[in-house]
Amino acid sequence: MRLLIEAKHLYRYYGKQCAVNDVSFTLEKGQVLGFLGANGAGKTTTMQLLCGNLAPSAGQIKINGFDLLAQPKQAKQHLGYLPDTPPLYRDLTVKEFLRYCGQLHGIPNNSLPQAIAYAVARCGLNDVTNRLIAHLSKGFQQRIGIAQAILHNPELIVLDEPTVGLDPLQIREIRTLIRELGQDHGVILSTHILSEVQESCSHVQIIHQGQLILTESVAGLNKVMDTGVLQITTRLAPDIQQLLAISGISAIETLSENQIKIHHSLTDNPIQQITETIIAAGWELQELSPVKKSMEDIFIALTQDNEL
Protein backbone atom coordinates (compact mmCIF):
# COMPACT_ATOMS: atom_id res chain seq x y z
CA MET A 1 0.00 0.00 0.00
CA ARG A 2 1.20 3.47 -0.86
CA LEU A 3 2.16 5.59 2.10
CA LEU A 4 0.57 9.02 2.22
CA ILE A 5 3.13 10.30 4.69
CA GLU A 6 6.56 9.01 5.30
CA ALA A 7 8.39 11.12 7.86
CA LYS A 8 11.88 10.03 8.78
CA HIS A 9 13.90 11.29 11.73
CA LEU A 10 12.57 14.82 11.80
CA TYR A 11 14.36 17.39 13.90
CA ARG A 12 13.47 21.02 14.30
CA TYR A 13 15.40 23.53 16.38
CA TYR A 14 14.34 27.04 17.32
CA GLY A 15 17.70 28.46 18.20
CA LYS A 16 19.02 26.02 20.76
CA GLN A 17 15.62 24.79 21.78
CA CYS A 18 14.65 21.51 20.18
CA ALA A 19 10.93 21.56 19.35
CA VAL A 20 10.79 18.30 17.41
CA ASN A 21 13.26 15.60 18.26
CA ASP A 22 13.71 12.54 16.04
CA VAL A 23 10.09 12.06 15.02
CA SER A 24 9.38 9.32 12.47
CA PHE A 25 6.00 7.97 11.43
CA THR A 26 3.91 6.88 8.47
CA LEU A 27 0.29 7.25 7.46
CA GLU A 28 -1.76 5.15 5.08
CA LYS A 29 -4.94 5.91 3.24
CA GLY A 30 -8.02 5.33 5.35
CA GLN A 31 -6.28 6.13 8.62
CA VAL A 32 -7.24 8.98 10.91
CA LEU A 33 -4.19 9.75 12.96
CA GLY A 34 -4.62 11.69 16.18
CA PHE A 35 -1.62 13.72 17.20
CA LEU A 36 -1.92 14.13 20.91
CA GLY A 37 0.19 16.34 23.10
CA ALA A 38 0.09 19.02 25.76
CA ASN A 39 0.52 22.68 24.83
CA GLY A 40 4.02 23.31 23.56
CA ALA A 41 4.76 19.64 22.99
CA GLY A 42 5.61 20.22 19.32
CA LYS A 43 2.30 19.40 17.65
CA THR A 44 1.94 22.56 15.62
CA THR A 45 5.61 22.55 14.64
CA THR A 46 5.25 18.99 13.34
CA MET A 47 2.15 19.96 11.35
CA GLN A 48 4.00 22.93 9.88
CA LEU A 49 6.88 20.67 8.91
CA LEU A 50 4.50 18.28 7.16
CA CYS A 51 2.88 21.08 5.17
CA GLY A 52 6.05 22.76 4.04
CA ASN A 53 5.53 25.91 6.09
CA LEU A 54 8.69 25.17 8.02
CA ALA A 55 11.76 23.34 6.84
CA PRO A 56 13.00 20.60 9.16
CA SER A 57 16.48 21.07 10.61
CA ALA A 58 17.14 17.46 9.65
CA GLY A 59 15.11 14.56 8.32
CA GLN A 60 12.98 13.75 5.32
CA ILE A 61 9.27 14.03 4.58
CA LYS A 62 7.59 12.25 1.68
CA ILE A 63 3.98 13.00 0.84
CA ASN A 64 2.32 10.45 -1.39
CA GLY A 65 5.77 9.40 -2.56
CA PHE A 66 7.01 12.92 -3.37
CA ASP A 67 9.80 14.44 -1.33
CA LEU A 68 8.59 17.69 0.19
CA LEU A 69 11.93 19.44 -0.32
CA ALA A 70 12.90 18.08 -3.72
CA GLN A 71 9.44 18.14 -5.38
CA PRO A 72 7.43 20.60 -3.30
CA LYS A 73 4.82 21.33 -5.97
CA GLN A 74 3.84 17.71 -6.57
CA ALA A 75 3.91 16.95 -2.84
CA LYS A 76 1.73 19.92 -1.93
CA GLN A 77 -0.75 19.03 -4.65
CA HIS A 78 -1.88 16.14 -2.45
CA LEU A 79 -2.10 18.18 0.69
CA GLY A 80 -4.90 20.06 2.42
CA TYR A 81 -3.90 22.01 5.50
CA LEU A 82 -5.84 23.80 8.19
CA PRO A 83 -3.37 25.69 10.42
CA ASP A 84 -4.12 26.43 14.06
CA THR A 85 -5.43 29.85 13.01
CA PRO A 86 -7.64 29.44 9.92
CA PRO A 87 -5.97 31.40 7.09
CA LEU A 88 -8.89 33.53 5.95
CA TYR A 89 -9.05 36.77 4.00
CA ARG A 90 -11.61 38.67 5.98
CA ASP A 91 -12.59 41.06 3.21
CA LEU A 92 -13.72 38.31 0.82
CA THR A 93 -17.01 36.41 0.78
CA VAL A 94 -16.94 32.69 1.47
CA LYS A 95 -17.42 31.91 -2.21
CA GLU A 96 -14.72 34.31 -3.39
CA PHE A 97 -12.32 32.94 -0.83
CA LEU A 98 -12.91 29.31 -1.80
CA ARG A 99 -12.58 30.25 -5.45
CA TYR A 100 -9.20 31.81 -4.77
CA CYS A 101 -8.07 28.75 -2.82
CA GLY A 102 -9.16 26.54 -5.70
CA GLN A 103 -7.15 28.62 -8.16
CA LEU A 104 -4.11 28.43 -5.92
CA HIS A 105 -4.36 24.66 -5.99
CA GLY A 106 -4.66 24.65 -9.75
CA ILE A 107 -8.26 23.48 -10.04
CA PRO A 108 -9.33 24.24 -13.63
CA ASN A 109 -11.93 26.98 -13.96
CA ASN A 110 -14.66 24.72 -15.35
CA SER A 111 -14.58 22.27 -12.44
CA LEU A 112 -14.20 24.99 -9.82
CA PRO A 113 -17.93 25.58 -9.11
CA GLN A 114 -18.41 21.85 -8.57
CA ALA A 115 -15.49 21.63 -6.15
CA ILE A 116 -16.76 24.64 -4.21
CA ALA A 117 -20.29 23.26 -4.03
CA TYR A 118 -18.93 19.96 -2.69
CA ALA A 119 -16.78 21.58 0.00
CA VAL A 120 -19.57 23.98 0.97
CA ALA A 121 -22.07 21.16 1.36
CA ARG A 122 -19.63 19.00 3.31
CA CYS A 123 -18.88 21.72 5.82
CA GLY A 124 -22.45 23.02 6.14
CA LEU A 125 -21.72 26.45 4.71
CA ASN A 126 -24.70 26.63 2.35
CA ASP A 127 -26.39 29.52 4.14
CA VAL A 128 -23.37 31.78 4.27
CA THR A 129 -21.70 31.43 0.85
CA ASN A 130 -22.33 35.05 -0.09
CA ARG A 131 -21.45 36.63 3.23
CA LEU A 132 -18.21 38.34 4.14
CA ILE A 133 -15.89 36.14 6.17
CA ALA A 134 -15.25 39.00 8.61
CA HIS A 135 -18.93 38.96 9.61
CA LEU A 136 -19.10 35.25 10.41
CA SER A 137 -18.73 33.60 13.79
CA LYS A 138 -15.63 31.71 14.90
CA GLY A 139 -17.38 28.38 14.32
CA PHE A 140 -18.15 29.24 10.72
CA GLN A 141 -14.65 30.56 10.16
CA GLN A 142 -13.26 27.27 11.42
CA ARG A 143 -15.52 25.42 9.00
CA ILE A 144 -14.40 27.63 6.11
CA GLY A 145 -10.87 26.66 7.09
CA ILE A 146 -11.79 22.99 6.79
CA ALA A 147 -13.64 23.60 3.51
CA GLN A 148 -10.48 25.23 2.16
CA ALA A 149 -8.45 22.16 3.16
CA ILE A 150 -10.73 19.62 1.44
CA LEU A 151 -11.60 21.78 -1.59
CA HIS A 152 -9.12 20.27 -4.03
CA ASN A 153 -9.86 16.73 -2.84
CA PRO A 154 -6.37 16.10 -1.49
CA GLU A 155 -5.36 12.62 -0.42
CA LEU A 156 -3.87 13.89 2.78
CA ILE A 157 -5.66 16.31 5.08
CA VAL A 158 -3.80 17.91 7.97
CA LEU A 159 -5.97 19.59 10.59
CA ASP A 160 -4.33 21.50 13.43
CA GLU A 161 -6.72 21.62 16.39
CA PRO A 162 -9.87 21.73 14.25
CA THR A 163 -12.37 21.85 17.10
CA VAL A 164 -10.94 24.74 19.08
CA GLY A 165 -13.49 27.46 19.69
CA LEU A 166 -16.50 25.49 18.54
CA ASP A 167 -19.63 24.80 20.58
CA PRO A 168 -20.39 21.17 21.57
CA LEU A 169 -22.87 20.68 18.76
CA GLN A 170 -20.42 21.93 16.14
CA ILE A 171 -17.67 19.80 17.67
CA ARG A 172 -19.84 16.75 17.13
CA GLU A 173 -20.49 17.73 13.52
CA ILE A 174 -16.81 18.28 12.84
CA ARG A 175 -15.90 14.93 14.41
CA THR A 176 -18.45 13.20 12.20
CA LEU A 177 -17.02 15.04 9.20
CA ILE A 178 -13.51 13.93 10.12
CA ARG A 179 -14.60 10.31 10.41
CA GLU A 180 -16.27 10.54 7.00
CA LEU A 181 -13.19 12.12 5.45
CA GLY A 182 -11.08 9.35 6.95
CA GLN A 183 -12.87 6.79 4.80
CA ASP A 184 -11.34 7.92 1.54
CA HIS A 185 -8.51 10.23 2.58
CA GLY A 186 -5.69 10.10 5.08
CA VAL A 187 -6.28 12.53 7.92
CA ILE A 188 -3.93 13.86 10.56
CA LEU A 189 -5.52 15.72 13.40
CA SER A 190 -3.72 17.40 16.25
CA THR A 191 -5.40 17.98 19.56
CA HIS A 192 -4.81 18.10 23.27
CA ILE A 193 -8.15 16.51 24.10
CA LEU A 194 -7.99 12.77 24.72
CA SER A 195 -11.66 12.06 24.11
CA GLU A 196 -11.41 13.65 20.68
CA VAL A 197 -8.83 11.09 19.66
CA GLN A 198 -10.82 8.23 21.10
CA GLU A 199 -13.91 9.38 19.25
CA SER A 200 -12.69 10.24 15.78
CA CYS A 201 -9.31 8.60 15.21
CA SER A 202 -8.18 5.15 14.21
CA HIS A 203 -4.58 5.68 15.30
CA VAL A 204 -2.90 7.82 17.87
CA GLN A 205 0.52 9.29 18.44
CA ILE A 206 1.54 11.04 21.59
CA ILE A 207 4.21 13.68 21.45
CA HIS A 208 5.88 14.90 24.59
CA GLN A 209 8.66 17.50 24.66
CA GLY A 210 9.24 17.02 20.97
CA GLN A 211 9.54 13.25 21.09
CA LEU A 212 7.04 10.63 20.06
CA ILE A 213 6.40 8.53 23.12
CA LEU A 214 3.61 6.40 21.74
CA THR A 215 2.42 5.21 18.34
CA GLU A 216 -0.60 2.97 18.58
CA SER A 217 -4.03 2.18 17.25
CA VAL A 218 -6.83 3.56 19.39
CA ALA A 219 -7.65 0.04 20.58
CA GLY A 220 -4.03 -0.32 21.62
CA LEU A 221 -4.16 2.99 23.44
CA ASN A 222 -6.79 1.75 25.80
CA LYS A 223 -4.53 -1.14 26.71
CA VAL A 224 -1.56 1.13 27.25
CA MET A 225 -3.59 3.32 29.53
CA ASP A 226 -3.07 0.88 32.33
CA THR A 227 -3.49 3.57 34.89
CA GLY A 228 -6.22 4.81 37.15
CA VAL A 229 -6.56 7.68 39.57
CA LEU A 230 -8.18 7.68 42.97
CA GLN A 231 -9.04 10.75 44.92
CA ILE A 232 -8.95 10.11 48.63
CA THR A 233 -10.05 12.33 51.48
CA THR A 234 -9.17 11.44 55.05
CA ARG A 235 -9.87 13.27 58.29
CA LEU A 236 -6.29 13.08 59.50
CA ALA A 237 -3.28 13.69 57.29
CA PRO A 238 -2.06 10.41 55.74
CA ASP A 239 1.57 9.33 55.65
CA ILE A 240 2.51 9.42 51.99
CA GLN A 241 5.60 7.24 52.39
CA GLN A 242 3.58 4.46 53.92
CA LEU A 243 1.13 4.54 51.02
CA LEU A 244 3.88 4.63 48.39
CA ALA A 245 5.19 1.37 49.74
CA ILE A 246 2.10 -0.43 48.47
CA SER A 247 2.84 -2.18 45.19
CA GLY A 248 0.90 -0.91 42.17
CA ILE A 249 0.99 2.76 43.16
CA SER A 250 2.96 4.83 40.72
CA ALA A 251 2.60 8.35 42.08
CA ILE A 252 0.87 10.34 44.79
CA GLU A 253 -0.09 13.98 44.54
CA THR A 254 -0.96 15.92 47.66
CA LEU A 255 -3.90 18.21 46.97
CA SER A 256 -4.27 19.49 50.51
CA GLU A 257 -3.39 18.22 53.96
CA ASN A 258 -6.23 15.73 53.96
CA GLN A 259 -6.70 15.13 50.29
CA ILE A 260 -4.48 13.13 47.94
CA LYS A 261 -4.58 11.77 44.43
CA ILE A 262 -3.16 8.33 43.83
CA HIS A 263 -2.07 7.17 40.39
CA HIS A 264 -2.07 3.42 40.22
CA SER A 265 -1.90 0.50 37.85
CA LEU A 266 -5.15 -1.19 36.80
CA THR A 267 -3.83 -4.70 36.27
CA ASP A 268 -2.29 -4.78 39.70
CA ASN A 269 -5.11 -2.90 41.38
CA PRO A 270 -4.13 -1.75 44.86
CA ILE A 271 -7.50 -0.32 46.02
CA GLN A 272 -8.05 -3.08 48.53
CA GLN A 273 -4.65 -2.53 50.10
CA ILE A 274 -5.03 1.23 50.15
CA THR A 275 -8.28 1.12 52.07
CA GLU A 276 -6.91 -1.46 54.43
CA THR A 277 -3.80 0.64 55.12
CA ILE A 278 -5.82 3.79 55.73
CA ILE A 279 -8.22 2.07 58.10
CA ALA A 280 -5.44 0.25 59.93
CA ALA A 281 -3.51 3.50 60.40
CA GLY A 282 -6.62 5.20 61.76
CA TRP A 283 -6.62 8.19 59.30
CA GLU A 284 -10.41 7.88 59.03
CA LEU A 285 -11.33 7.44 55.35
CA GLN A 286 -14.00 9.92 54.30
CA GLU A 287 -14.02 9.72 50.53
CA LEU A 288 -12.53 7.43 47.91
CA SER A 289 -13.54 8.05 44.32
CA PRO A 290 -12.03 7.11 40.96
CA VAL A 291 -11.17 10.06 38.72
CA LYS A 292 -11.77 9.95 34.97
CA LYS A 293 -8.65 9.37 32.93
CA SER A 294 -6.93 12.38 31.49
CA MET A 295 -3.95 13.10 29.31
CA GLU A 296 -1.87 13.55 32.42
CA ASP A 297 -2.39 9.95 33.45
CA ILE A 298 -1.27 8.69 30.09
CA PHE A 299 1.78 10.88 30.29
CA ILE A 300 2.56 9.64 33.75
CA ALA A 301 2.08 6.07 32.62
CA LEU A 302 4.16 6.54 29.51
CA THR A 303 6.96 8.69 30.82
CA GLN A 304 7.42 6.37 33.76
CA ASP A 305 7.55 3.40 31.41
CA ASN A 306 10.30 5.13 29.53
CA GLU A 307 12.29 5.81 32.64
CA LEU A 308 12.24 2.21 33.77
Next chain:
Amino acid sequence: MMLAIAAREFKTLFLSPLAWTVLAVLQLILAYVFLTQVETFITLQPKLAGIENGPGLTDIVVPPLFGNAGIILLLVTPLLTMRLICEERRNKTLALLLSAPISSADIIIGKYLGLLGLLLLAVVLVTLMPLSLLTGGVLDFGKLFANLLALALLVSAFTSTGLYMSCVASHPVIAAMGTFGLLLLLWILDWTTGIKTQRSELFEYLSILRHFQNLQSGLISSVDVLYFVLFISGFLLLSIRRLNNDRLQK
Protein backbone atom coordinates in the same frame (compact mmCIF):
# COMPACT_ATOMS: atom_id res chain seq x y z
CA MET B 1 -1.47 30.65 -10.31
CA MET B 2 0.82 33.62 -10.21
CA LEU B 3 -1.90 35.49 -12.06
CA ALA B 4 -4.53 34.30 -9.58
CA ILE B 5 -2.53 35.92 -6.79
CA ALA B 6 -2.04 39.08 -8.84
CA ALA B 7 -5.75 39.29 -9.69
CA ARG B 8 -6.79 38.84 -6.08
CA GLU B 9 -4.29 41.44 -4.89
CA PHE B 10 -5.55 43.92 -7.46
CA LYS B 11 -9.22 43.32 -6.68
CA THR B 12 -8.71 43.49 -2.92
CA LEU B 13 -7.21 46.96 -3.29
CA PHE B 14 -10.50 48.14 -4.71
CA LEU B 15 -12.58 46.48 -1.99
CA SER B 16 -11.36 49.05 0.50
CA PRO B 17 -11.42 52.81 -0.09
CA LEU B 18 -7.61 52.74 -0.20
CA ALA B 19 -7.10 52.39 -3.94
CA TRP B 20 -9.87 54.87 -4.74
CA THR B 21 -8.46 57.42 -2.31
CA VAL B 22 -4.94 57.09 -3.68
CA LEU B 23 -6.11 57.49 -7.27
CA ALA B 24 -8.35 60.44 -6.39
CA VAL B 25 -5.74 62.34 -4.37
CA LEU B 26 -3.06 61.72 -6.96
CA GLN B 27 -5.33 62.89 -9.74
CA LEU B 28 -6.40 66.00 -7.86
CA ILE B 29 -2.88 67.18 -7.03
CA LEU B 30 -1.51 66.41 -10.48
CA ALA B 31 -4.44 68.11 -12.19
CA TYR B 32 -3.48 71.24 -10.27
CA VAL B 33 0.17 70.90 -11.34
CA PHE B 34 -0.96 70.26 -14.90
CA LEU B 35 -3.15 73.36 -15.02
CA THR B 36 -0.37 75.54 -13.59
CA GLN B 37 2.01 74.31 -16.26
CA VAL B 38 -0.54 74.98 -19.01
CA GLU B 39 -1.02 78.45 -17.58
CA THR B 40 2.76 79.01 -17.62
CA PHE B 41 2.91 77.93 -21.22
CA ILE B 42 0.16 80.36 -22.21
CA THR B 43 1.96 83.29 -20.54
CA LEU B 44 5.30 82.34 -22.04
CA GLN B 45 3.97 81.53 -25.50
CA PRO B 46 4.66 84.92 -27.14
CA LYS B 47 8.26 84.91 -25.89
CA LEU B 48 8.83 81.28 -26.83
CA ALA B 49 7.64 81.91 -30.34
CA GLY B 50 10.61 84.21 -30.78
CA ILE B 51 13.25 81.72 -29.73
CA GLU B 52 14.59 79.41 -32.38
CA ASN B 53 14.41 75.75 -31.33
CA GLY B 54 12.80 76.87 -28.08
CA PRO B 55 10.88 74.54 -25.77
CA GLY B 56 7.42 73.57 -26.98
CA LEU B 57 4.16 72.68 -25.28
CA THR B 58 5.34 69.16 -24.37
CA ASP B 59 8.60 70.45 -22.85
CA ILE B 60 6.83 72.94 -20.62
CA VAL B 61 3.96 70.74 -19.47
CA VAL B 62 5.01 67.09 -19.45
CA PRO B 63 8.35 66.77 -17.56
CA PRO B 64 7.26 68.85 -14.53
CA LEU B 65 3.97 66.94 -14.41
CA PHE B 66 5.66 63.54 -14.49
CA GLY B 67 8.42 64.71 -12.17
CA ASN B 68 5.87 65.74 -9.55
CA ALA B 69 3.97 62.50 -10.08
CA GLY B 70 7.22 60.67 -9.28
CA ILE B 71 7.65 62.57 -6.01
CA ILE B 72 4.05 61.99 -4.93
CA LEU B 73 4.33 58.30 -5.78
CA LEU B 74 7.50 58.16 -3.69
CA LEU B 75 5.31 59.13 -0.75
CA VAL B 76 2.35 56.93 -1.67
CA THR B 77 3.98 53.66 -2.75
CA PRO B 78 5.33 52.70 0.70
CA LEU B 79 1.79 52.97 2.08
CA LEU B 80 0.50 50.59 -0.57
CA THR B 81 3.34 48.09 -0.47
CA MET B 82 3.65 47.84 3.30
CA ARG B 83 0.94 45.27 3.78
CA LEU B 84 1.79 42.97 0.84
CA ILE B 85 3.59 40.16 2.71
CA CYS B 86 3.75 41.65 6.18
CA GLU B 87 0.01 41.57 6.74
CA GLU B 88 -0.34 38.05 5.39
CA ARG B 89 2.24 36.98 7.89
CA ARG B 90 0.53 38.80 10.76
CA ASN B 91 -2.92 37.47 9.88
CA LYS B 92 -1.44 33.99 9.48
CA THR B 93 -2.83 33.75 5.97
CA LEU B 94 0.66 33.17 4.60
CA ALA B 95 0.24 29.49 5.59
CA LEU B 96 -2.40 29.19 2.87
CA LEU B 97 0.07 30.31 0.21
CA LEU B 98 2.98 28.33 1.64
CA SER B 99 1.07 25.04 1.75
CA ALA B 100 -0.39 25.51 -1.74
CA PRO B 101 1.48 23.95 -4.67
CA ILE B 102 3.13 27.21 -5.71
CA SER B 103 6.69 28.44 -5.38
CA SER B 104 7.88 31.47 -3.47
CA ALA B 105 8.64 33.13 -6.79
CA ASP B 106 4.97 32.75 -7.80
CA ILE B 107 3.86 34.38 -4.57
CA ILE B 108 6.28 37.30 -4.79
CA ILE B 109 5.79 38.02 -8.49
CA GLY B 110 2.02 37.60 -8.19
CA LYS B 111 1.87 40.09 -5.35
CA TYR B 112 4.20 42.43 -7.23
CA LEU B 113 2.14 42.41 -10.41
CA GLY B 114 -1.09 42.89 -8.50
CA LEU B 115 0.03 46.09 -6.86
CA LEU B 116 1.93 47.28 -9.90
CA GLY B 117 -1.39 47.07 -11.75
CA LEU B 118 -2.83 49.80 -9.56
CA LEU B 119 0.22 52.04 -9.86
CA LEU B 120 0.39 51.66 -13.63
CA LEU B 121 -3.28 52.57 -13.73
CA ALA B 122 -2.35 55.75 -11.89
CA VAL B 123 0.41 56.41 -14.43
CA VAL B 124 -2.07 55.95 -17.29
CA LEU B 125 -4.48 58.38 -15.64
CA VAL B 126 -1.69 60.95 -15.38
CA THR B 127 -0.83 60.49 -19.04
CA LEU B 128 -4.44 61.24 -20.00
CA MET B 129 -3.95 64.85 -18.87
CA PRO B 130 -1.36 65.90 -21.48
CA LEU B 131 -3.25 63.83 -24.06
CA SER B 132 -6.26 66.07 -23.47
CA LEU B 133 -4.19 68.94 -24.92
CA LEU B 134 -4.53 67.25 -28.30
CA THR B 135 -7.96 68.86 -28.60
CA GLY B 136 -6.30 72.22 -29.20
CA GLY B 137 -2.60 71.63 -29.77
CA VAL B 138 0.17 69.33 -30.95
CA LEU B 139 2.28 67.07 -28.74
CA ASP B 140 5.75 65.62 -29.13
CA PHE B 141 4.77 61.95 -28.78
CA GLY B 142 8.35 60.74 -28.55
CA LYS B 143 8.95 62.88 -25.51
CA LEU B 144 5.62 61.95 -23.96
CA PHE B 145 6.42 58.28 -24.41
CA ALA B 146 9.85 58.74 -22.84
CA ASN B 147 8.20 60.33 -19.80
CA LEU B 148 5.59 57.59 -19.62
CA LEU B 149 8.32 54.95 -19.73
CA ALA B 150 10.37 56.78 -17.10
CA LEU B 151 7.45 57.03 -14.68
CA ALA B 152 6.40 53.40 -15.28
CA LEU B 153 9.93 52.18 -14.57
CA LEU B 154 10.11 54.44 -11.54
CA VAL B 155 6.95 53.06 -9.90
CA SER B 156 8.04 49.52 -10.76
CA ALA B 157 11.27 50.17 -8.89
CA PHE B 158 9.42 51.75 -5.95
CA THR B 159 7.09 48.76 -5.74
CA SER B 160 9.89 46.20 -5.75
CA THR B 161 11.64 48.03 -2.91
CA GLY B 162 8.40 48.21 -0.93
CA LEU B 163 7.71 44.54 -1.50
CA TYR B 164 11.12 43.59 -0.18
CA MET B 165 10.70 45.76 2.89
CA SER B 166 7.32 44.17 3.49
CA CYS B 167 9.00 40.74 3.44
CA VAL B 168 11.61 41.85 5.94
CA ALA B 169 9.61 43.92 8.40
CA SER B 170 7.49 42.48 11.17
CA HIS B 171 5.03 45.35 11.17
CA PRO B 172 3.50 47.20 8.19
CA VAL B 173 4.42 50.64 9.53
CA ILE B 174 8.05 49.60 9.84
CA ALA B 175 7.93 48.33 6.26
CA ALA B 176 6.51 51.66 5.09
CA MET B 177 9.10 53.66 7.01
CA GLY B 178 11.95 51.49 5.71
CA THR B 179 10.76 51.76 2.12
CA PHE B 180 10.30 55.49 2.35
CA GLY B 181 13.70 55.99 3.94
CA LEU B 182 15.53 53.86 1.41
CA LEU B 183 13.80 55.39 -1.59
CA LEU B 184 14.32 58.94 -0.35
CA LEU B 185 17.99 58.23 0.24
CA LEU B 186 18.40 56.87 -3.28
CA TRP B 187 16.45 59.86 -4.57
CA ILE B 188 18.70 62.49 -3.03
CA LEU B 189 21.93 60.55 -3.39
CA ASP B 190 23.26 62.64 -6.25
CA TRP B 191 22.80 66.00 -4.53
CA THR B 192 26.53 66.03 -3.96
CA THR B 193 27.08 66.01 -7.71
CA GLY B 194 26.33 69.75 -7.82
CA ILE B 195 29.64 70.39 -6.10
CA LYS B 196 32.37 69.71 -8.64
CA THR B 197 35.09 68.72 -6.19
CA GLN B 198 32.94 66.20 -4.35
CA ARG B 199 31.64 64.35 -7.38
CA SER B 200 31.21 60.65 -6.86
CA GLU B 201 30.46 58.51 -9.89
CA LEU B 202 29.18 55.69 -7.76
CA PHE B 203 26.57 57.88 -6.04
CA GLU B 204 25.67 59.37 -9.36
CA TYR B 205 25.04 55.94 -10.80
CA LEU B 206 23.04 54.75 -7.79
CA SER B 207 20.74 57.75 -7.71
CA ILE B 208 17.24 56.98 -8.96
CA LEU B 209 16.53 60.62 -9.71
CA ARG B 210 19.39 60.94 -12.15
CA HIS B 211 18.29 57.96 -14.25
CA PHE B 212 14.70 59.12 -14.08
CA GLN B 213 15.61 62.59 -15.32
CA ASN B 214 17.80 61.20 -18.08
CA LEU B 215 14.84 59.24 -19.41
CA GLN B 216 12.52 62.21 -18.90
CA SER B 217 14.67 64.39 -21.12
CA GLY B 218 13.65 62.12 -23.98
CA LEU B 219 16.92 60.24 -24.20
CA ILE B 220 16.07 56.57 -23.76
CA SER B 221 19.50 55.13 -23.16
CA SER B 222 20.06 51.49 -22.34
CA VAL B 223 22.16 52.45 -19.30
CA ASP B 224 19.18 54.04 -17.60
CA VAL B 225 16.69 51.35 -18.60
CA LEU B 226 19.11 48.67 -17.48
CA TYR B 227 19.56 50.41 -14.15
CA PHE B 228 15.85 50.10 -13.47
CA VAL B 229 15.69 46.52 -14.70
CA LEU B 230 18.56 45.55 -12.40
CA PHE B 231 17.03 47.48 -9.52
CA ILE B 232 13.65 45.76 -9.90
CA SER B 233 14.96 42.25 -10.43
CA GLY B 234 17.44 42.67 -7.58
CA PHE B 235 14.75 43.49 -5.05
CA LEU B 236 12.41 40.80 -6.39
CA LEU B 237 15.15 38.18 -6.01
CA LEU B 238 15.89 39.38 -2.49
CA SER B 239 12.18 39.13 -1.66
CA ILE B 240 11.96 35.56 -2.95
CA ARG B 241 15.03 34.60 -0.94
CA ARG B 242 13.61 36.25 2.14
CA LEU B 243 10.32 34.38 1.81
CA ASN B 244 12.19 31.10 1.40
CA ASN B 245 14.15 31.89 4.54
CA ASP B 246 10.90 32.14 6.48
CA ARG B 247 10.65 28.38 6.31
CA LEU B 248 14.13 27.90 7.65
CA GLN B 249 13.91 30.08 10.72
CA LYS B 250 11.18 31.77 12.64
